[in-house]
Amino acid sequence: MADGVVDPLLLGQRVVAILETGLRTATYKLATLMALIDHCVENLPEQLDDDLAVPIPDLARRVLEVYWRQVVPFDGHELRQSTQPRARILIAANNLRNAAGTQSQSLAIEIAAIRAPDTYQRAIDEITLCLAQQPLHRLQRLPGSDASDCFLYDDSFLHDHVSRSTLRAHNDSIVLNPGVAHGLARLAGLLKPALEIMWVDDVRRMNKFLLADRFPDVAGHLFGRERVMLNAVREPLKEAFGPHCFYCNTHLPAGNPIDHVLPWSLVGIDGLANLVLACARCNSDKSGALPAIAIVDRVLERDQETLEDIAATIQWPTQHQRVVAAARGIYRGQPAGLPTWSGYGDTVRLDVSFPPAWLST
Template sequence: MDPLLLGQRVIAILETGLRTATYKLATLMALLEHCIENLPDRPDEMLKVPLSELAHRVLDVYWHQVRPFDGHELRQSTQPRARILIAANALRAASGRLAGSVYVARLRAPADYAKAINEVVLCLAQQPLHRLQRLPGSSTSDPFLYDDSFLHDHITRSTLREHDDAIELKPGVAYGLARLAGLLKPALEIMWVEDVRRMNKFLDAEVPDVAGHLFGRERTTLAAVREPFKEAFGPHCFYCGAHVSANNPIDHVLPWSLVGIDGLSNLVLACTPCNSDKSGALPAVRFVDQVLQRDRETLEQLAVALQWPTQHDRVAAAARGIYRGQPAGVLTWSGFKSVERLDISFPPPWIGS
């Protein structure tokens, strides 16, 4: 499917329907990330998406959002019982409120994690997945993303198992979604903030940054890796080599705005000028190559000490999907006040041929 047409159909479905919860938006965000990290070798290939993986990503989206905002718990559904948010809160309580991510929660409370994933899988199958492709007023879906004929409000776990606990994206959809992620994700975030404002009457123009609460990163959490990184790799900016200050930034090499990967393999020490200048830009390939070549044993030791996953394979997979989906010659950030055009005619191993 043509990526532009695909994007137009996705936005049309969302803009023309009354969203009674943010679940559709979360599901699409999770699909975007899954497609980036599992980019098919050929643009016209189908892609199977395990519902457990989709549930993990959806749970991760809500992980920080369920924290109180301005003294309130944000409603994200017009229904009296928000199943996914309840599951996220239960797992946070079981794993410790300071667990920085779902990955950490899975390590700390594996049984509670499995219970939460099971609940989210069933919720996704019974609610957003079989309504995501339906235009308002229509009693049937237009399955342009995946076959949803077996999904319905009362589907059981046994029926899901009969379908391999997965949905399968149609030919070209995975590649198209991965290529469109940079455009679709900001649009989804805008819709999400609008929905949350509509569902929470206390939110008005005078209320602090709700968008930052929903989609920003907790810098205080990232600060936990600062000193261990300085001891392991030296107190220098990953990008320019300058000596960093006492409270220097921690940067996501693959931008947080594109893929929300907090694993140690995607984090580096940065000086303030480089961090500010890079912002959400796509870095030059050599920076990704360098970060993936850092000593794995050292990172694993830090992961154990900090109870913080490295996610090396996930970073490599996301990098492959991002750069293979970019048009030739796109500008990338190559250092302070410097850019260069993307050239993967001689790709590093993580990109592939």
């Protein structure tokens, strides 16, 4: 840290050092850190050295979204993600699945929340308390230490038995230290894949059948290497916008890819506002690259009423405001001149000297 500005590289090293030291008894720390990173991307402060209040219920919502897919049985097994006898977060996710009447990965959690609003709110409340009592007050503590190294946020009011009234007295929030939000957002593309690798290793360790020689695709199940089942959006998007690649306008065959405009590796947003039809060539070439600002302009300029009509018909969220917030955070956190993908075989340097409306507001 120099002149009050957090060095993202040093911040990342400290985060990884905390996680790599000692044996995790659950994947909750990893989930909490992923949720923190996503919150920072979507709520990036104006100034590099600003602090950021992070509502713990927002972290709970993001954590529930991750485990929502993961609690679906894998290869006939319910995966353990904790060595403790009562895995509170997984129980909350399974209760919501039962109340919503689904065991499918493809049902969006937003739809489950509509089907079973009371159960959804109970899940958020339970996970909020669980995060405060477990990973949030242990995330910054090295094994064997009695005190935290509060380099991310002040956790002095958190402990194993913290009450709901204490959380309310602190506005149900933690406050990230000055500069931490920008640092975590800047590191999203590096930290999130590293966290996924740790997560897969932990799940293999906690589920002995996964150590067999057949090497099942644990990562694909946990983090959706096939992403969610996007087949349901393909035909409605073709009917609304035509059977053409969003990027190169080539005519599309049946079964063409559906692309996340803002890469999944940075923000896992499956809403219609972040999904486009793509040809196999563009989809493969773009992969996880950051798209040019002009591409984001085009995707955000699509007719919102049409997207909402599709969403209502197929029960799929649009998440337009979340896409706008995530795009703003991603591009504000990138250095000028960064290469961005502008089409098959082409890149342009990032230039925000004349920002579009969504980036400047």
